[in-house]
Amino acid sequence: MPKLTVVVERTALKVYDIDHVEHPVIRVGREMGLEVVIDNVAVSRHQAEIRLQDKQWFVRDLGSGNGTLLNGRRLSGMAPLKRGDEISFGKFSVFFDHVPTEPAPLLYVPRTGYAEPGRTLVMRPEELARLRATIVEKRRAHVRWQAGDQEGTFALADGAVVIGRSEGCDLQVACRGPKHHLHLRRVGAQYEVHNSSWWYRMRVNDQPTRRATLRDGDEIAIGGLRLTFKDDIR
Numbered sequence: 001m002p003k004l005t006v007v008v009e010r011t012a013l014k015v016y017d018i019d020h021v022e023h024p025v026i027r028v029g030r031e032m033g034l035e036v037v038i039d040n041v042a043v044s045r046h047q048a049e050i051r052l053q054d055k056q057w058f059v060r061d062l063g064s065g066n067g068t069l070l071n072g073r074r075l076s077g078m079a080p081l082k083r084g085d086e087i088s089f090g091k092f093s094v095f096f097d098h099v100p101t102e103p104a105p106l107l108y109v110p111r112t113g114y115a116e117p118g119r120t121l122v123m124r125p126e127e128l129a130r131l132r133a134t135i136v137e138k139r140r141a142h143v144r145w146q147a148g149d150q151e152g153t154f155a156l157a158d159g160a161v162v163i164g165r166s167e168g169c170d171l172q173v174a175c176r177g178p179k180h181h182l183h184l185r186r187v188g189a190q191y192e193v194h195n196s197s198w199w200y201r202m203r204v205n206d207q208p209t210r211r212a213t214l215r216d217g218d219e220i221a222i223g224g225l226r227l228t229f230k231d232d233i234r
Contacts, residue, residue: 043089048095050087140156149172175225182195202221
């Protein structure tokens with residue numbers, strides 16, 4: 001019995017427990033009465049279909065106005081699903097058999113373009129391209145950083161990432177903090193943070209440390225720099 005989680009901006013809005021015996025075909029769209037209803041004009045009345053066939057789940061687009069993406073790639077025809085796959089349309093995603101743990105905020109999805117009453121809002125090609133890039137990027141591990149009145153998001157690579165004030169840093173920040181002494185790197189399936197500065201102390205979740213293995217949502221503070229680690233969505 002798979003779980004389907006409706007997500008916007010990495011935050012879970014609703015979790016559906018689907019009885020595969022009663023519902024071997026799961027329809028997703030804006031129209032009331034479907035198994036998964038997303039009431040937003042960027043989603044078509046009948047957007048996509050998830051189907052159990054020969055003990056394997058598949059997904060296909062139902063000729064929607066904006067198309068359907070599977071892990072950032074546009075669907076054409078039927079595609080098999082595995083645990084953790086992300087089915088996307090507009091700002092929304094449906095995760096197959098995976099439930100992110102972040103709490104749901106008030107739902108806000110900006111409406112761009114124009115749609116007649118009762119019609120699907122068809123997004124411009126450049127908007128769809130930006131959404132596709134955002135979906136792929138947000139699946140990757142990254143840090144949300146804040147330094148003074150500046151903030152941003154930085155995607156993490158498989159190798160080491162150096163954070164600090166120096167020009168040679170991968171993430172250069174302008175604040176009170178180390179020049180090039182904060183290191184983030186992947187070790188196997190996890191990321192570690194290491195502070196090699198003897199002047200600035202690092203705290204992870206408000207606990208002083210020089211090195212720590214990170215989990216999703218961990219808070220890192222060093223000098224005037226604040227980081228929140230977000231792990232891969234798998």
